[in-house]
Amino acid sequence: MAQTVDARQKVLAANEAAAQELRGSFAAAGTLVVNLISSPGSGKTTLLEASTRALRARYRLGCIEGDIATERDADRLRALGIPAHQILTGGACHLDARQVRGALEQALFPGLDILFIENVGNLICPTSYDLGEDFKVVLLSVTEGDDKPFKYPAIFARAAVSVITKSDLLPYTSFDLEAVRQQVATLNPDGAFLVTSARSGAGIDTWCRLLEARLAAKRGGRA
Template structure:
């Protein structure tokens, strides 16, 4: 017995709920005067090291806070707490990315009062975080000089979705034969005109240009 098929139009974005929640977070951050930065990269690029130094430097004259996403441990939050800035861990329980809902629930019982800048350290992953808006003002993709210049070509969505690229560990550039021109060309191929900063959280090289983004706000 053949049954007839009937087509029903739906037209709904799959991540529509996440996007709507991210929008409401964005308005809430705007009202509280909080500038939100979403840091994305592969594991080992130096997000935590950068954030450690960034928080330590900025806490002198700015109210800053950080939310740190991690699959299982609280190691990063412990490291970052030493800066004196309020830090909250989001353990994703194995989830490979942060979603707006996780940010919202972390903020429910932890609202860093009057924060001017809130850094969100995403889970180390160059694929999945690209799809999830967290309500941030600035999405920063980090790439270290040790990772290979073709990363942007291998992971176009995340580089395409970023507002700023940071090339980290530039103190090691010479030792690893880093090809600056090739990386810049590859970034340009997936996100023409994307601003790029080069820095090293360890040596401090290039840190001022990065910190000025927040000092001058």
């Protein structure tokens, strides 16, 4: 006779426990942690380069890069003078909290103001994994097309900030910015929506001010 037991728990309970532990240590350190998620080639690293140039004089920044292969992204940020640690997933399509914990044990990060975690390029798999971040950011470049929020609702519903990238290319595409704004507002009425171009510099100030405001709010809440 088969027996049945109530096994009610979150499937990702182990990941969530590790993420909560990380969240606690980030809170104690007063570090704002941002988890960046997008398709490959949307401009995550390029946005981080622009953010680094704008913020490095006033804030201690650090970066964890998730990729299947190569140290290329971490090298790009180190070249700008901030500490960066590369996690190589060897084919896995997302980062999990235990990998981030492992990276923090290896990386010699000084007390950071802002830690960026650049996830593996993928709009799907990283969605479910809490990394102990303060919030997720989803990037969408205008060349990817204006139907993506409804095609990938999970990440757009969950990310506190949606960043449109490569806005300098808007005149050369049929990307309907208003349609995208409405899709994001439908999925995530409380989320922030920014339009940026790392190349022209448009919107980078707004993005950096958002980071500064969230950092101040986090530290204000702690005091």
